[in-house]
Amino acid sequence: MIHRIASLFVLVGVLGCEGIQDRMMERAAQQAAQDDRVEWLDDGALHVVLCGTGSPIPAEGRASACTAVIAGGHFVLVDVGPGSYNTIGLHRLPRAHIDSVLLTHFHSDHMGDLGEIGMQSWAFGRAAPLRVYGPPGVKRVVSGFTTAYGHDTGYRVEHHGADIMPRAARALEARVIALPKHGESRLVFEADGLAVRAFSVNHKPVTPAYGYRFDYKGRSVVVSGDTAKSANLVRNSQGVDLLVHEALAAHMIEVAQQVAAKAGMKRRAKIMADILDYHTTPVEAAEVASETGASMLVLNHLVPAPPNAIAERLFLRGTADAFAGEIVLGEDGMHFRLPADSDAIHREMLD
Ligand SMILES: [Zn+2]
Numbered sequence: 001m002i003h004r005i006a007s008l009f010v011l012v013g014v015l016g017c018e019g020i021q022d023r024m025m026e027r028a029a030q031q032a033a034q035d036d037r038v039e040w041l042d043d044g045a046l047h048v049v050l051c052g053t054g055s056p057i058p059a060e061g062r063a064s065a066c067t068a069v070i071a072g073g074h075f076v077l078v079d080v081g082p083g084s085y086n087t088i089g090l091h092r093l094p095r096a097h098i099d100s101v102l103l104t105h106f107h108s109d110h111m112g113d114l115g116e117i118g119m120q121s122w123a124f125g126r127a128a129p130l131r132v133y134g135p136p137g138v139k140r141v142v143s144g145f146t147t148a149y150g151h152d153t154g155y156r157v158e159h160h161g162a163d164i165m166p167r168a169a170r171a172l173e174a175r176v177i178a179l180p181k182h183g184e185s186r187l188v189f190e191a192d193g194l195a196v197r198a199f200s201v202n203h204k205p206v207t208p209a210y211g212y213r214f215d216y217k218g219r220s221v222v223v224s225g226d227t228a229k230s231a232n233l234v235r236n237s238q239g240v241d242l243l244v245h246e247a248l249a250a251h252m253i254e255v256a257q258q259v260a261a262k263a264g265m266k267r268r269a270k271i272m273a274d275i276l277d278y279h280t281t282p283v284e285a286a287e288v289a290s291e292t293g294a295s296m297l298v299l300n301h302l303v304p305a306p307p308n309a310i311a312e313r314l315f316l317r318g319t320a321d322a323f324a325g326e327i328v329l330g331e332d333g334m335h336f337r338l339p340a341d342s343d344a345i346h347r348e349m350l351d
């Protein structure tokens, strides 16, 4: 007990020391002033960072849907769910260089941070308008965010000056992707060795809903967006290196649904029953990975987000029987580096 009281006095003494406070502040400022990871833009590798692996259900440490792809001088975001800008900033992704956002569909958990991404990337020095690609309907979405952020754009130009905050660079440019029928993909853009394609997936009644494929110097990644198990995704993802696929553990949600029903929580029970039919179970995602010949399966949009190792095992139950490759439960801040013309996939958690 005496020891504890003594250490408490020491702690209070340390906290009260102004020299230590000042040094901490200086260190924090030095960390904040560190450059963004601009070297990733053109180091010959395909980089993928999970900026949001959650869903509409709040989860500790997880933003909603967002996946960053960086290669060939381009920084592209697939979906920008609520909280994703925070993850991008915390991990010092090269914000001023975001050139495109690809929306998979218009559920709020996939686009809630579009306003913040547009505003903050501009504040950080984005020098050209931000292209926002998506299914038909994207113009209305972009127009709404532009209107909502209109006052703030004006404040910043006035406060910092048009040299620092040029209005022309602030714009969000809506680009509609209309897909051919019969499940074929369409090239969204191809530049500097990076080719991006869109294809339809099955998220009915949300139509259309897209997945995206990126190819760069012999390496590839597919981001599924929200979908039930999709034969068209399999068709458009053949031979992919990294498959980032959504997953809803139906065997876990069904238990929660039954508990809610028994407790008389009709609204919650109904919604839980409804969501089962337009997502993919972890075992189905593993089957998809197997059918595409993917090297690695990364699960995101985790419903429910497993809070501990036991829940993670439960979430992944049966997946190893369906896919022989590595299966990764995605976490915010997880970085995959795929060097050009190689089979390697390096994985790390960013600081
Ligand atoms: Zn959705």
Ligand SMILES: [Zn+2]
Pocket: 055, 056, 065, 107, 109, 110, 226, 301
């Ligand atoms: Zn979603």
